[in-house]
Amino acid sequence: MTSNRPVRSRGSLLVGGALASLVLAACSASTSEDATATTTASAAGETTGATEGSGTTDPMSLFDDGALTSEATTVDCTVENGSETTCYQVEVSSLPSTVETDGPYCPATTSDVGGIWVWDGEEPGLYALDENFWDLMTAQGYEFASSDGAITVTDPAEGAASSSTTENSCLEATADGTYHLQVLLPVTPENLDSPTDLSTISQVGLALDGVTIFGDAPSVADRGGLPALDTCGGHIDPSGYYHWHFGAESIQTNLDEAGAEVTCAVDQDVEALLGFSFDGYAIYGPEEDRTIPDDLDECSGHVSETADFGEVYHYHLTYDSPNLPACRVGAMAESGLTSPDNDQASLPSGDGPGAAGPGADGPGAGGPPPAGG
Ligand SMILES: [Zn+2]
Numbered sequence: 001m002t003s004n005r006p007v008r009s010r011g012s013l014l015v016g017g018a019l020a021s022l023v024l025a026a027c028s029a030s031t032s033e034d035a036t037a038t039t040t041a042s043a044a045g046e047t048t049g050a051t052e053g054s055g056t057t058d059p060m061s062l063f064d065d066g067a068l069t070s071e072a073t074t075v076d077c078t079v080e081n082g083s084e085t086t087c088y089q090v091e092v093s094s095l096p097s098t099v100e101t102d103g104p105y106c107p108a109t110t111s112d113v114g115g116i117w118v119w120d121g122e123e124p125g126l127y128a129l130d131e132n133f134w135d136l137m138t139a140q141g142y143e144f145a146s147s148d149g150a151i152t153v154t155d156p157a158e159g160a161a162s163s164s165t166t167e168n169s170c171l172e173a174t175a176d177g178t179y180h181l182q183v184l185l186p187v188t189p190e191n192l193d194s195p196t197d198l199s200t201i202s203q204v205g206l207a208l209d210g211v212t213i214f215g216d217a218p219s220v221a222d223r224g225g226l227p228a229l230d231t232c233g234g235h236i237d238p239s240g241y242y243h244w245h246f247g248a249e250s251i252q253t254n255l256d257e258a259g260a261e262v263t264c265a266v267d268q269d270v271e272a273l274l275g276f277s278f279d280g281y282a283i284y285g286p287e288e289d290r291t292i293p294d295d296l297d298e299c300s301g302h303v304s305e306t307a308d309f310g311e312v313y314h315y316h317l318t319y320d321s322p323n324l325p326a327c328r329v330g331a332m333a334e335s336g337l338t339s340p341d342n343d344q345a346s347l348p349s350g351d352g353p354g355a356a357g358p359g360a361d362g363p364g365a366g367g368p369p370p371a372g373g
Protein backbone atom coordinates (compact mmCIF):
# COMPACT_ATOMS: atom_id res chain seq x y z
CA MET A 1 0.00 0.00 0.00
CA THR A 2 1.04 3.63 0.29
CA SER A 3 3.71 3.25 2.92
CA ASN A 4 5.39 6.52 1.93
CA ARG A 5 2.60 8.82 2.94
CA PRO A 6 2.33 8.01 6.67
CA VAL A 7 6.10 8.30 7.08
CA ARG A 8 6.20 11.68 5.40
CA SER A 9 3.32 13.11 7.39
CA ARG A 10 4.68 11.71 10.62
CA GLY A 11 7.90 13.63 9.99
CA SER A 12 6.08 16.84 9.15
CA LEU A 13 3.96 16.56 12.28
CA LEU A 14 6.99 17.57 14.38
CA VAL A 15 7.11 20.99 12.83
CA GLY A 16 3.59 21.17 11.48
CA GLY A 17 1.50 21.02 14.63
CA ALA A 18 1.18 24.75 15.16
CA LEU A 19 0.73 25.39 11.47
CA ALA A 20 -2.03 22.80 11.30
CA SER A 21 -4.02 24.44 14.07
CA LEU A 22 -3.65 27.81 12.37
CA VAL A 23 -5.04 26.34 9.19
CA LEU A 24 -7.86 24.70 11.13
CA ALA A 25 -8.77 28.05 12.66
CA ALA A 26 -8.63 29.83 9.33
CA CYS A 27 -11.01 27.62 7.42
CA SER A 28 -12.94 24.79 8.93
CA ALA A 29 -12.91 21.30 7.51
CA SER A 30 -11.56 21.61 4.00
CA THR A 31 -10.97 18.40 2.11
CA SER A 32 -7.20 18.75 2.33
CA GLU A 33 -7.42 18.87 6.11
CA ASP A 34 -9.61 15.79 6.08
CA ALA A 35 -6.98 14.04 4.04
CA THR A 36 -4.28 15.16 6.47
CA ALA A 37 -6.28 13.93 9.42
CA THR A 38 -6.87 10.57 7.80
CA THR A 39 -3.22 10.15 6.94
CA THR A 40 -2.18 11.08 10.46
CA ALA A 41 -4.63 8.65 11.98
CA SER A 42 -3.40 5.80 9.83
CA ALA A 43 0.17 6.62 10.75
CA ALA A 44 -0.71 6.54 14.43
CA GLY A 45 -2.65 3.33 14.09
CA GLU A 46 0.08 1.64 12.08
CA THR A 47 -0.60 -0.45 9.03
CA THR A 48 -3.65 -2.50 9.87
CA GLY A 49 -4.71 -3.20 6.27
CA ALA A 50 -8.04 -4.40 7.58
CA THR A 51 -10.02 -2.48 5.02
CA GLU A 52 -8.96 -4.54 2.02
CA GLY A 53 -9.85 -8.05 0.93
CA SER A 54 -10.26 -9.46 4.38
CA GLY A 55 -12.86 -11.95 3.13
CA THR A 56 -15.27 -11.17 5.91
CA THR A 57 -17.70 -8.85 4.11
CA ASP A 58 -21.35 -9.58 4.84
CA PRO A 59 -22.68 -10.21 1.32
CA MET A 60 -26.09 -8.86 2.24
CA SER A 61 -24.53 -5.50 3.10
CA LEU A 62 -23.46 -5.07 -0.51
CA PHE A 63 -26.92 -4.57 -2.02
CA ASP A 64 -27.69 -1.05 -3.23
CA ASP A 65 -29.61 1.27 -0.94
CA GLY A 66 -33.29 0.57 -1.44
CA ALA A 67 -32.71 -2.69 -3.31
CA LEU A 68 -34.10 -4.89 -0.55
CA THR A 69 -37.62 -4.20 0.67
CA SER A 70 -36.96 -5.80 4.04
CA GLU A 71 -33.88 -6.74 5.98
CA ALA A 72 -32.14 -9.90 4.80
CA THR A 73 -32.56 -12.85 7.15
CA THR A 74 -30.98 -16.29 7.44
CA VAL A 75 -33.26 -19.33 7.14
CA ASP A 76 -33.03 -23.12 6.85
CA CYS A 77 -33.23 -24.24 3.24
CA THR A 78 -32.79 -27.31 1.04
CA VAL A 79 -30.70 -27.02 -2.11
CA GLU A 80 -31.07 -28.85 -5.42
CA ASN A 81 -28.81 -31.74 -4.47
CA GLY A 82 -30.98 -32.51 -1.43
CA SER A 83 -28.60 -31.06 1.10
CA GLU A 84 -30.13 -29.17 4.02
CA THR A 85 -28.28 -25.96 4.67
CA THR A 86 -28.68 -22.25 5.43
CA CYS A 87 -29.76 -19.53 3.02
CA TYR A 88 -30.00 -15.79 3.04
CA GLN A 89 -33.61 -14.80 2.44
CA VAL A 90 -34.05 -11.48 0.69
CA GLU A 91 -37.10 -9.70 -0.60
CA VAL A 92 -37.23 -7.25 -3.49
CA SER A 93 -39.95 -5.23 -5.21
CA SER A 94 -41.46 -6.41 -8.49
CA LEU A 95 -40.55 -2.97 -9.79
CA PRO A 96 -37.25 -1.74 -8.35
CA SER A 97 -36.71 1.84 -7.22
CA THR A 98 -32.99 1.50 -7.96
CA VAL A 99 -33.14 1.53 -11.77
CA GLU A 100 -35.21 3.02 -14.57
CA THR A 101 -37.86 0.57 -15.71
CA ASP A 102 -39.89 2.56 -18.22
CA GLY A 103 -37.96 1.78 -21.36
CA PRO A 104 -37.83 2.64 -24.14
CA TYR A 105 -38.68 -0.88 -25.28
CA CYS A 106 -40.64 -0.97 -28.56
CA PRO A 107 -40.31 2.13 -30.75
CA ALA A 108 -43.59 3.56 -32.09
CA THR A 109 -42.41 3.61 -35.70
CA THR A 110 -39.55 2.24 -37.73
CA SER A 111 -37.86 5.64 -37.67
CA ASP A 112 -37.87 5.89 -33.87
CA VAL A 113 -35.23 4.23 -31.71
CA GLY A 114 -36.39 1.86 -28.97
CA GLY A 115 -34.45 -0.57 -26.83
CA ILE A 116 -32.33 -3.52 -27.93
CA TRP A 117 -32.58 -7.14 -28.95
CA VAL A 118 -30.26 -10.10 -29.40
CA TRP A 119 -31.36 -11.44 -32.77
CA ASP A 120 -30.81 -15.17 -33.19
CA GLY A 121 -31.90 -15.61 -36.80
CA GLU A 122 -29.83 -14.79 -39.87
CA GLU A 123 -27.16 -12.18 -39.21
CA PRO A 124 -27.38 -12.84 -35.46
CA GLY A 125 -26.18 -10.33 -32.93
CA LEU A 126 -27.01 -7.45 -30.64
CA TYR A 127 -29.08 -4.71 -32.27
CA ALA A 128 -30.70 -1.44 -31.31
CA LEU A 129 -34.39 -1.48 -32.23
CA ASP A 130 -34.00 1.13 -34.93
CA GLU A 131 -34.61 1.53 -38.65
CA ASN A 132 -31.68 -0.70 -39.59
CA PHE A 133 -33.02 -3.53 -37.48
CA TRP A 134 -36.56 -3.35 -38.89
CA ASP A 135 -35.10 -3.29 -42.40
CA LEU A 136 -33.19 -6.46 -41.54
CA MET A 137 -36.39 -8.05 -40.26
CA THR A 138 -38.31 -7.10 -43.38
CA ALA A 139 -35.55 -8.49 -45.56
CA GLN A 140 -35.80 -11.79 -43.67
CA GLY A 141 -39.56 -12.01 -44.10
CA TYR A 142 -40.75 -10.78 -40.70
CA GLU A 143 -43.56 -8.24 -40.54
CA PHE A 144 -43.22 -6.00 -37.49
CA ALA A 145 -44.33 -2.79 -39.17
CA SER A 146 -47.38 -1.76 -41.14
CA SER A 147 -46.98 -0.05 -44.50
CA ASP A 148 -46.95 3.38 -42.85
CA GLY A 149 -44.06 2.38 -40.62
CA ALA A 150 -45.98 1.89 -37.37
CA ILE A 151 -44.54 -0.95 -35.27
CA THR A 152 -47.09 -3.52 -34.14
CA VAL A 153 -46.77 -3.47 -30.36
CA THR A 154 -48.53 -6.08 -28.23
CA ASP A 155 -48.90 -6.45 -24.49
CA PRO A 156 -47.94 -10.10 -24.01
CA ALA A 157 -50.41 -10.42 -21.15
CA GLU A 158 -53.16 -9.82 -23.69
CA GLY A 159 -51.38 -11.29 -26.66
CA ALA A 160 -53.21 -14.58 -27.16
CA ALA A 161 -55.82 -13.07 -29.46
CA SER A 162 -53.31 -11.95 -32.05
CA SER A 163 -51.21 -15.08 -31.90
CA SER A 164 -53.06 -16.81 -34.73
CA THR A 165 -52.02 -14.19 -37.25
CA THR A 166 -48.81 -14.48 -39.17
CA GLU A 167 -47.86 -10.95 -38.30
CA ASN A 168 -45.03 -10.39 -35.85
CA SER A 169 -45.19 -8.00 -32.96
CA CYS A 170 -42.91 -6.18 -30.62
CA LEU A 171 -43.89 -7.22 -27.09
CA GLU A 172 -44.07 -4.65 -24.34
CA ALA A 173 -45.56 -5.78 -21.04
CA THR A 174 -47.31 -3.61 -18.47
CA ALA A 175 -45.39 -3.03 -15.26
CA ASP A 176 -46.88 -4.04 -11.92
CA GLY A 177 -45.04 -2.72 -8.92
CA THR A 178 -47.51 -3.93 -6.32
CA TYR A 179 -45.83 -7.16 -5.22
CA HIS A 180 -42.55 -8.70 -4.13
CA LEU A 181 -40.15 -11.44 -5.09
CA GLN A 182 -38.33 -13.53 -2.52
CA VAL A 183 -34.92 -15.03 -3.21
CA LEU A 184 -32.99 -17.66 -1.26
CA LEU A 185 -29.21 -17.61 -1.66
CA PRO A 186 -27.15 -20.43 -0.09
CA VAL A 187 -24.82 -18.98 2.54
CA THR A 188 -22.23 -21.64 1.72
CA PRO A 189 -22.47 -22.68 -1.94
CA GLU A 190 -22.46 -26.41 -2.70
CA ASN A 191 -21.36 -27.60 -6.11
CA LEU A 192 -23.51 -29.88 -8.27
CA ASP A 193 -22.07 -33.04 -9.86
CA SER A 194 -22.29 -31.27 -13.21
CA PRO A 195 -23.09 -27.65 -14.09
CA THR A 196 -26.61 -26.53 -14.96
CA ASP A 197 -27.05 -24.88 -18.36
CA LEU A 198 -28.49 -21.41 -17.84
CA SER A 199 -29.89 -20.92 -21.33
CA THR A 200 -32.50 -23.64 -20.83
CA ILE A 201 -33.08 -23.17 -17.11
CA SER A 202 -32.99 -19.46 -17.02
CA GLN A 203 -32.43 -18.43 -13.41
CA VAL A 204 -29.07 -16.73 -13.17
CA GLY A 205 -29.15 -14.64 -10.03
CA LEU A 206 -29.98 -11.47 -8.20
CA ALA A 207 -28.24 -8.19 -8.98
CA LEU A 208 -27.13 -5.79 -6.25
CA ASP A 209 -29.82 -3.39 -7.48
CA GLY A 210 -32.43 -5.92 -6.33
CA VAL A 211 -33.38 -7.05 -9.84
CA THR A 212 -33.51 -10.74 -10.76
CA ILE A 213 -31.31 -11.89 -13.65
CA PHE A 214 -32.55 -14.48 -16.14
CA GLY A 215 -30.94 -16.27 -19.06
CA ASP A 216 -31.82 -16.12 -22.72
CA ALA A 217 -35.11 -14.50 -23.66
CA PRO A 218 -37.27 -16.55 -26.04
CA SER A 219 -36.46 -16.69 -29.72
CA VAL A 220 -38.52 -14.57 -32.10
CA ALA A 221 -38.14 -17.28 -34.71
CA ASP A 222 -39.94 -19.74 -32.40
CA ARG A 223 -42.63 -17.47 -31.08
CA GLY A 224 -43.21 -14.62 -33.50
CA GLY A 225 -43.07 -11.98 -30.79
CA LEU A 226 -40.05 -9.92 -29.83
CA PRO A 227 -40.01 -9.09 -26.10
CA ALA A 228 -37.96 -5.93 -26.43
CA LEU A 229 -35.27 -5.12 -23.87
CA ASP A 230 -34.40 -1.63 -22.72
CA THR A 231 -30.94 -0.29 -23.50
CA CYS A 232 -29.50 -1.79 -20.30
CA GLY A 233 -30.84 -5.26 -21.08
CA GLY A 234 -33.89 -5.42 -18.81
CA HIS A 235 -37.63 -5.56 -19.36
CA ILE A 236 -41.01 -6.24 -17.84
CA ASP A 237 -42.29 -9.80 -17.59
CA PRO A 238 -45.89 -10.40 -18.76
CA SER A 239 -46.79 -10.76 -15.07
CA GLY A 240 -45.42 -7.29 -14.41
CA TYR A 241 -42.04 -7.59 -12.73
CA TYR A 242 -38.81 -6.10 -14.10
CA HIS A 243 -35.80 -8.35 -14.67
CA TRP A 244 -32.41 -8.38 -16.39
CA HIS A 245 -31.26 -10.46 -19.35
CA PHE A 246 -27.82 -8.81 -19.23
CA GLY A 247 -25.39 -7.65 -16.62
CA ALA A 248 -26.14 -3.96 -17.03
CA GLU A 249 -22.86 -2.58 -15.63
CA SER A 250 -20.81 -3.64 -18.66
CA ILE A 251 -23.43 -3.71 -21.43
CA GLN A 252 -22.21 -0.48 -23.02
CA THR A 253 -19.11 -2.30 -24.25
CA ASN A 254 -21.37 -4.81 -26.00
CA LEU A 255 -23.55 -2.05 -27.45
CA ASP A 256 -20.57 -0.10 -28.74
CA GLU A 257 -18.91 -3.15 -30.26
CA ALA A 258 -22.17 -4.10 -31.97
CA GLY A 259 -22.57 -0.60 -33.38
CA ALA A 260 -25.88 -0.17 -31.55
CA GLU A 261 -26.19 3.58 -31.16
CA VAL A 262 -27.96 3.60 -27.82
CA THR A 263 -26.78 4.32 -24.29
CA CYS A 264 -27.41 2.45 -21.04
CA ALA A 265 -28.00 4.86 -18.16
CA VAL A 266 -26.65 2.46 -15.51
CA ASP A 267 -23.14 3.41 -14.36
CA GLN A 268 -20.64 1.26 -16.19
CA ASP A 269 -17.91 -0.59 -14.30
CA VAL A 270 -16.51 -3.67 -15.99
CA GLU A 271 -14.86 -4.97 -12.80
CA ALA A 272 -17.64 -4.33 -10.31
CA LEU A 273 -19.46 -6.91 -8.24
CA LEU A 274 -22.74 -7.30 -10.12
CA GLY A 275 -24.67 -9.55 -7.76
CA PHE A 276 -25.06 -13.18 -6.74
CA SER A 277 -25.80 -16.31 -8.70
CA PHE A 278 -28.69 -18.37 -7.33
CA ASP A 279 -26.09 -20.88 -6.12
CA GLY A 280 -24.67 -18.21 -3.79
CA TYR A 281 -21.48 -17.43 -5.68
CA ALA A 282 -20.68 -13.82 -6.55
CA ILE A 283 -20.83 -12.50 -10.11
CA TYR A 284 -18.32 -9.84 -11.17
CA GLY A 285 -17.94 -7.80 -14.35
CA PRO A 286 -16.03 -9.26 -17.30
CA GLU A 287 -12.65 -7.89 -16.28
CA GLU A 288 -10.27 -8.37 -13.36
CA ASP A 289 -7.19 -6.18 -13.02
CA ARG A 290 -8.17 -4.62 -16.38
CA THR A 291 -8.01 -7.88 -18.30
CA ILE A 292 -10.37 -10.75 -19.00
CA PRO A 293 -9.23 -13.65 -16.78
CA ASP A 294 -7.68 -16.43 -18.88
CA ASP A 295 -8.44 -19.28 -16.50
CA LEU A 296 -12.25 -19.25 -16.58
CA ASP A 297 -14.15 -22.54 -16.63
CA GLU A 298 -17.09 -23.36 -18.93
CA CYS A 299 -19.40 -21.38 -16.64
CA SER A 300 -17.17 -18.30 -16.81
CA GLY A 301 -16.03 -18.82 -13.23
CA HIS A 302 -12.77 -19.39 -11.38
CA VAL A 303 -11.14 -19.23 -7.97
CA SER A 304 -9.27 -15.98 -7.57
CA GLU A 305 -8.77 -13.11 -5.15
CA THR A 306 -11.80 -10.83 -4.94
CA ALA A 307 -12.12 -7.36 -3.48
CA ASP A 308 -15.08 -8.38 -1.33
CA PHE A 309 -14.65 -11.98 -0.23
CA GLY A 310 -10.99 -12.90 -0.44
CA GLU A 311 -9.93 -15.87 -2.58
CA VAL A 312 -13.16 -17.63 -3.55
CA TYR A 313 -14.93 -19.12 -6.55
CA HIS A 314 -16.86 -16.47 -8.48
CA TYR A 315 -18.28 -15.87 -11.91
CA HIS A 316 -17.42 -13.19 -14.44
CA LEU A 317 -19.71 -11.62 -16.99
CA THR A 318 -18.53 -11.93 -20.58
CA TYR A 319 -18.51 -9.63 -23.59
CA ASP A 320 -20.86 -11.97 -25.45
CA SER A 321 -24.49 -10.97 -25.89
CA PRO A 322 -26.12 -11.77 -23.55
CA ASN A 323 -23.12 -11.33 -21.27
CA LEU A 324 -24.18 -13.73 -18.51
CA PRO A 325 -22.45 -16.91 -17.29
CA ALA A 326 -23.50 -19.83 -19.50
CA CYS A 327 -23.97 -22.28 -16.66
CA ARG A 328 -24.15 -22.61 -12.89
CA VAL A 329 -21.78 -24.87 -10.96
CA GLY A 330 -23.58 -24.77 -7.61
CA ALA A 331 -26.93 -25.88 -6.29
CA MET A 332 -29.82 -23.44 -6.12
CA ALA A 333 -32.18 -23.51 -3.16
CA GLU A 334 -35.52 -25.24 -3.60
CA SER A 335 -38.14 -22.52 -3.97
CA GLY A 336 -35.20 -20.20 -4.39
CA LEU A 337 -37.32 -17.70 -6.33
CA THR A 338 -40.92 -17.13 -5.30
CA SER A 339 -43.39 -14.34 -4.74
CA PRO A 340 -44.78 -14.10 -1.20
CA ASP A 341 -47.74 -11.98 -2.29
CA ASN A 342 -48.54 -12.79 -5.93
CA ASP A 343 -49.08 -16.42 -6.92
CA GLN A 344 -49.74 -15.25 -10.50
CA ALA A 345 -46.15 -14.08 -11.00
CA SER A 346 -44.66 -16.13 -13.83
CA LEU A 347 -41.35 -17.12 -12.28
CA PRO A 348 -39.02 -19.71 -13.75
CA SER A 349 -39.25 -22.55 -11.25
CA GLY A 350 -35.91 -24.20 -11.79
CA ASP A 351 -37.47 -27.61 -12.36
CA GLY A 352 -36.03 -28.09 -15.79
CA PRO A 353 -36.37 -27.07 -19.42
CA GLY A 354 -39.92 -26.12 -20.21
CA ALA A 355 -40.81 -25.49 -16.60
CA ALA A 356 -40.78 -21.80 -17.32
CA GLY A 357 -43.44 -22.55 -19.89
CA PRO A 358 -45.02 -19.74 -21.80
CA GLY A 359 -45.18 -17.52 -18.75
CA ALA A 360 -41.76 -16.01 -18.84
CA ASP A 361 -41.46 -13.23 -21.38
CA GLY A 362 -43.79 -14.09 -24.19
CA PRO A 363 -47.35 -15.02 -25.04
CA GLY A 364 -46.01 -18.42 -25.97
CA ALA A 365 -48.57 -18.90 -28.70
CA GLY A 366 -48.02 -18.20 -32.36
CA GLY A 367 -45.21 -20.63 -32.89
CA PRO A 368 -44.39 -24.26 -32.31
CA PRO A 369 -44.03 -25.40 -28.69
CA PRO A 370 -40.51 -25.14 -27.33
CA ALA A 371 -38.45 -28.04 -28.55
CA GLY A 372 -37.16 -30.64 -26.18
CA GLY A 373 -39.58 -29.85 -23.35
ZN1 LIG B 1 -12.19 -13.39 -11.07
Ligand SMILES: [Zn+2]
Residues within 6 Å of the ligand: 214, 217, 227, 235, 236, 237, 243, 245, 360, 361
Ligand atom coordinates in the same frame (compact mmCIF):
# COMPACT_ATOMS: atom_id res chain seq x y z
ZN1 LIG C 1 -37.37 -11.57 -19.86
